Amino acid sequence: MLLRLPHPGRGRRSGPRRHFGRGREQHGDPGVRRLLGRRTAVIRLRGVHKAFGEKAVLKGFDLAVPRGGTVALIGASGAGKSVVLKHIVGLLAADQGSVSVDGREVAELDQEALYALRRRVGYVFQFAALFDSMTLAHNVEMGLRRIPGLSRRDIRRRAAECLELVDLGGLGDRYPAEISGGQRKRAGIARAIATRPRYLLYDEPTTGLDPVTTTVIGRLILRLREEIGATGLVVTHDLGTAYEVADSMAFLHDGRVRAHGAPGEIRISADPVVRSFIEGAPELMETIA
Incomplete structure (x- = not known):
């Protein structure tokens, strides 16, 4: 049984409350409405634009992540998928548009509220980002040490539980250089779930892994959704992982979401750009975009 921790974000809420219809946010984009179904959007990006110098990366990006769901954001390398994640946790600010979590605009949060948001989010970095x-x-x-009221014993116990949960039990005294790439990925996931986050953001969780280890990571993501109940956003260009872990998908192309839908719908999409991505024909994507 996992150690109970004070859940980040519970209790009295500071700042204004935002109401969206009858307890559910409304949105004009029919693709986003279909992706949400009857569930509440807890992470929402609307009309987001972001440029770095003269390079426009996001050009009116829209995405909704429903409570309890797992959305896979797919697209080619360099399309801006990781940029989306950085907006959600306030590491980047949109040039234009809206980014909200739990109904609150990320850009309007003060430092204390932004820190509280980040405590509710577990972030799995692309290359694990472990300290060597x-x-x-x-x-x-690391994250557990910043939670008030946790004793050293509780912290050690919780860390051991999380390592056990990702099948790394007994390896807590190892250093990152002493384990495999797949084990480092799992250790990064253990760190992300240690504070019992509401949301898990995965940045290319299977990049650089062999097919067997990729399957292991995909199954782990599914198991964590069942055991922890966190809402998930998985950024990936690996279609196999996306089909396996997501209950809905969004395809990012040319700075916008080109297609939304269930994995089965994306798989059989008639959109020529989506088809070229699925079939691995990037030159076709460029000519028909």
Whole structure:
């Protein structure tokens, strides 16, 4: 049984409440409405534009992540998928448009509220981003040390539980250089779930892994959804992983979401750009975009 932790974000809410119809946010984009179904959008990006110098990356990007769901954001490398994640946690600010989590605009949060938001989010970095000089256990403990009221014993116990949950039990005293790439990915996931987040953001969780380890990570993402109940957003260009872990998908192309739908709908999409991505024909994507 997992150690109970004070859940980030519970209790009295500061700042204005926002109401969206009858307890559910409304949206004009029919693709987004279909993706949401009857569920509440807890992460929402609307009309987001972001440029770096003269390079426009997001050009009116829209996305809704429903409570309890797992959305896979797919697209070619360099399309801006990781940029989307950085907007959600306030590491980047949109040049134009709206980014909200739990009904609150990320751009309007003060430092205290932004820190509270980040405590509700578990972020799995593309290459795990473990500290090489720390053991796996110490890496997992980092976020726990900032939670008031947790004793050292509780922190060590929780870290051990999280490592066990990702099948790394007994390896807490190892250093990142002493384990495989797949194990490092799983250690990064253990760190992300240690604070019992409401939301899990996965940035290319299977990049650089062999097919067997990729399957292991995909199954782990599914198992964590069942055991933790966190809402998930998985950024990936790996279609196999996206089909396996997501209950809905969004295809990012040329700065916008080109297609939404269930994995089965995306798989049989008649959109020529979507088809070219699925079939691995990038030159076709460029000519018909």
